[in-house]
Amino acid sequence: MVKLKAMRKKPLTGLIVIAMAVFIDMLLYSIVVPIVPFYISKFSASQTVIGILISCYAFSFLVATPILGGISDKFGRRGVMLWGMAVLLASTFLFAFANSMMLLIVARLLQGVAAAATWTAGLALIMDMYPPAKRGKALGTVLTFMSAGTLLGAPVGGMLFEWGGYQLPFWFVSCFILLDGFARIFLLEDPPKDTGANSAGMKIFRDRIVLKIFGVVLLGASAISILEPILPIYLEKHLEANSVHIGILFGITTLSYGMISPLAGWLSDRCGTFVVMMSGLLILAVSLPLVIIPKSLILAGAVLFLVGAAAGFALTPTLPELANSVDRLGGGAYAAAFAVFNMAYSLGMILGPIAGGGLADLFGISTALYIMCFVLICYSLSSRLMKHERNATYVKQ
Template identity: 90%
Template sequence: MTKLKDMRKNPITGLIVIAMAVFIDMLLYSIVVPIVPFYTSKFDASQTVIGILIGCYAFSFLIATPILGGISDKFGRRGVMLWGLVVLLASTLLFAFANSMLLLIVARLLQGVAAAATWTAGLALITDMYPPAKRGKALGTVLTFMSAGTLLGAPVGGMLFEWGGYQLPFWFVSCFILLDGLARMFLLEDPPKTMNADSVGMKIFRDRIVLKIFGVVLLGASAISILEPILPIYFEEHLGANSMHIGVLFGITTLAYGMVSPLAGWLSDRCGTFSLMMAGLLILAVSLPLVILPNSLILEGAVLFLVGAAAGFVLTPTLPELANSVDRLGGGAYATAFAVFNMAYSVGMIIGPIVGGGLADVFSISTALYIMCFVLICYSLSSRLIKHEQKSHRMDELCCGKK
């Protein structure tokens, strides 16, 4: 029993459990992708209905995130994590036994709610356990597991579907969920309650630095997702890519993001979060227009690796900076702060494909990418300018105070 208590208090234990939770969430998210043709044929679903099925995850995730973030800050992380797992298991079993598109959509909505529990209470628990100087590296490690789950989901789902039919991928994930449930039940514990978490939670949504981070996350997610509707057709027409090539190329972006995230977290702990994310925005801005220049799949893979790495430098530092903002405002409301990240990311994932596809239709792919490039550069430079003006204003106040 003493050994179990010691394990609960060890931050590494919590990091492993949360990383496993994130991995399973993204594994289930991606495992559905190769099964989409089966849904189309079995339920005679149109492309619009399939789009709704895929997109309703982001919808429920966006709605549930601030609610579960507030509940986690007020009543504790562990309870939210456990109930989130129950919802995830229900979602997975509903996927396995669904006999209509309506039930599949309900399952996908529940999956988004379960993910919201992990991405608020889970990340907040890591922030509770790690001091500010080590948060960036820990949160970056979690993002690596997110990328691993995203990368493995589609190929594992397709392979299991071919081997054992429609239900096997979901039974496979259900086994992982049960193991994860035991880990959450016995290896997680709530940190001491912070009395002012409610008041801090209200301040978060009005804080200028938090709002600036919201913009960074939204633009980072938009810049990545803008490629999803326009590049597959471009690859097919200009590089002769087939569906497997396209999957590998997008997988390279995810792989780069996962590989860079721990490094970005480590650098943010040592060099500062703000400078790193602003530099990441500039690198991302420069790399986006390059994706239409290569004339071979190998060179295209190299450019997309750069895009994924840049996204890692943009998004990873936002997590410890949000935690730092909570500390500055009074502490405790970490789940609410990470709800800001999740909401911004969800909005970016919704806006990016719509804007990217629209601009590509009206103008061209290159124009769409140059416009995104311009927006990223303007935001990075204006954020630096605002920060400089705030510093100058503080110096003036100090000087006046001395006089």
């Protein structure tokens, strides 16, 4: 018992538990992807219904995030994490036994709520445990586990489905959830209550720097997801890629993001968050139009690796900078800060594919990517100018 209490006090223990929670969440998120054809045949579902099923996660994630963020700051992180685990387990069982598309949609909605709990209370707990100088590296580690879960989910789900039928992938994930649940119960504890959390939580949504970070996350997520509806069609038409090739190429982007995230966090701790963040946006702007230039799948993979790396540099520093903003505003309301990140990322994942598909239909894929490139460059440069103006004003005073 004494050893258990000692383990709870160690930041590394909390980091491992939360990283595993994020990994399992993303594993379940992507494990459904290879089972989509089964849903179409079993329930006679249309493409529209399947689209609704997939997007339900982002919708409930977006709605639940600010609510759970406020609850976490007011009543504690551990309780929200435990309830999130229970909801995720319920979602997985519902997936396994669903006999209609309506139940699948409910399961997907519950999954988004559970993810909101992990991504607000969990990341806020890391901020409670780590000092500012080490937050970037810690959050980069969590994002690596996120990428690993996303990357492994589809192939693992496909193999288990082929080996043991529809329910096996969800029983597999359920075992992981139970193990993670025991870890959350016995290895997590709430930090001392910060009386400034409520005031900081109210200020965080009006702070100019936080709003700037919101824009970075929104654009970064949009830039990644804009490729989802348009690039597979291009790869199939011009490079004769099949579904396996396309899956591997998109997996390269996720792998690159996960590999770069710890480095981006380390650099943000040492060079400054905004330097790394805006540099990432500029690299992302340059790399996006390059995805339609390669004449081979190998070169296309190299470009998509660059896209994933750029996204890692752009998005990873936003997390420690949000935590720094909370400290500047009074401290404590880290969950509210990560609610900002989650809301921006969800909106980006919703708006990116819509904008990508619409612009590609109107102007073609190359023009769609150049428009996104232009928006990224303008935002990055304008953010730098605003920062310089603020510094200049401070010097004059």
